[in-house]
Amino acid sequence: DIEIADTPEKRLKGLMNRKKLDPNSGMMFVFQDSDEHSFWMKDTHIPLSIAYIDDKGTILNIEDMKPHSLDSVKPNGPCRYALEVNKGWFDKNGIRAGDEIIMK
Numbered sequence: 001d002i003e004i005a006d007t008p009e010k011r012l013k014g015l016m017n018r019k020k021l022d023p024n025s026g027m028m029f030v031f032q033d034s035d036e037h038s039f040w041m042k043d044t045h046i047p048l049s050i051a052y053i054d055d056k057g058t059i060l061n062i063e064d065m066k067p068h069s070l071d072s073v074k075p076n077g078p079c080r081y082a083l084e085v086n087k088g089w090f091d092k093n094g095i096r097a098g099d100e101i102i103m104k
Contacts, residue, residue, distance in 0.1 A: 002083070006030040015084060016043040026085035034078040041069040047087035055080040057101045062090050 001024065005011045011029050015021065031037055034055045041048070045067050052060045052075030061076040064087050075082070081101075090096070 001025045003027045004030060014039075014044070015046060015048065017045070019045055021046050021048075021086050023086065024089075026083055026089070029082040029084070031080055031082075034080045036075055036077070037079055037082060038072040038074045039065065039082065039084075040072055041065050041067055044068065048084045049087050049090050051083045051085075051090060051095070052076065052079040053081040053083065053101055054078065057103050059095070059097050059099050059101065061097050062095070064088075 001022065003026070005014060005027055011031075014029070015027055029037070037052075039050055047067055048065045049062055050065060050073060051062045054060055054077065060079055063073050065073050076097075083101075
């Protein structure tokens with residue numbers, strides 16, 4: 001179950017202030033343009049992993065993020081999408097950088 005954050009307001013709020021995220025849930029951030037969109041964890045209580053995805057659907061890199069960190073987490077190049085899930089979800093499901101996502 002993936003929530004879509006496709007407006008500036010939804011992208012700004014993201015998963016902030018939530019106490020939990022169901023095991024197979026997440027949030028897909030959809031940007032108007034491919035760019036080096038970075039993320040931080042301000043007001044986010046849940047440890048997350050993020051996959052940066054280019055406009056062709058290829059995962060550029062996957063990073064783990066610490067709750068409440070103000071450190072900027074960046075993609076390895078221009079991305080059009082970013083998928084946040086519970087920390088470790090990508091590893092548990094055998095998903096790696098270079099894999100392709102089928103966008104519907």
